[in-house]
Amino acid sequence: MASTQLTSVHSLRRVRVHAGSGSGVPRALPKAAAASTFPLLPRRAATVLTVLGLAMIPWLVFLHTGLPATAQASHWAWTWTGLDSFEALGLLSTGLLLRRGDCRACLTSAATSTLLLVDAWFDTMTAAPGSDFKLAVLLAVFVELPLAVACAVLATRTFPRRDR
Structure with missing residues (x-):
């Protein structure tokens, strides 16, 4: 059976x-x-x-x-710098944990994937019409979303599993 x-x-x-x-x-x-x-x-x-x-x-x-449809943010530059800093930290920590063979890389990889998805969403939703929007879409489609998918796949493949 x-x-x-x-x-x-x-x-x-x-x-x-x-x-x-x-x-x-x-x-x-x-x-x-x-x-x-x-x-x-x-x-x-x-x-x-x-x-x-x-x-x-x-x-x-x-x-x-x-x-409202529009709003003014007091700390616009800090907002984007902070988000991209967290992405860089996620990529760096995932790479270092993978290099060491640490199973916690699945956690940082999953978090980094999420940050990249959030970045792609907010980049495209907050971009000004015209060339800014086109650049945001290009970066989302060719950089942020593929990297988010790669991090998500990495997170699932490096998730620790018990042997049967």
Whole structure:
């Protein structure tokens, strides 16, 4: 009988799930078994985070309809310098952690991927019409987004996994 190993998020205990009738697809854990292998704190956190995510939907509608189309920022240069500094720090720390063979590189790589996506979004959304916007789109399409995808792939491939 074929089996698949699942790892609990909190305790990293292994649970063996047997595939039914040679189908090659593991059947789902019974609800009681799933609850016992998934500790209470992460279950509660999952519920709270899901509710908070859903609660943000009306807030997003309010922001989109209530915010002005333009605004002046007092610290514009510091804002962009800070974001790009965090990206540089993420790339540098990921590279150094990878060079050392440190499994925490998956964390810095995931964070850097997120920063690059945010940078691409805000570059294009805040660019002035015309050549500034065209440059922002070119940088997003050919630099920031491909690098974000590369960092995301790197994060998933370097994520530590237990041997079976």
